Amino acid sequence: MMVTANDFRLRGLDKAGDTSNQLGFVVTPASVMQLPGLNTLGISMVRLDFAAPLGLNPPHTHPRATEILVVIEGTLLVGFITTNNTLISTKLEKGDVFVFPRGLVHFQQNIGSVNAVAISALNSQNPGTQQVAAALFGASPPVSASVLARAFQIDDKLVHILQNKFVKSN
DSSP, X not given: OOOOGGGGOOOOTTSOOOOOSTTSEEEEEESTTTOGGGTTTOOEEEEEEEOTTTOEEEEEEOTTOOEEEEEEESEEEEEEXXXXXXXXXXXXXXXXXXXXXXXXXEEEEEOSSSOEEEEEEEXXXXXXXXXXXXXXXXXXXXXXXXXXXXXXXXXXXXXXXXXXHTOOOO
């Protein structure tokens, strides 16, 4: 296979993504899947677009990467939870940078009155992303309602309501 300059170039990160969804948020990736030239280089990046108000990148993890984020426009509330369940959180404004350690649950939310944009770099060409709520309540086959009810100290009926919100439509 012939390697070309196109394997190392990706266009479009200057364009806002469509945030007209339930979360008011979209990711535009630049990982090895979009940019083959990243293969074996151990890096990737994403553009994050947040609608105003309250666009949310929900709690998630990157099992194979640490993430460093810079706010390009807007104001974000960001945070991660340490392994001893301590929340580390702060408000970021244009030009501010924040680091999310590998594997820790973290989030970002637009708390400003205008749309927000951030760029994140990750130290893996394939960092992986696992959204916490979707993983627990949208797994296929589903996680047992009794397991989730006991873990969250809620009743089975509420578990089923939450699972129905995450069912993937085919």
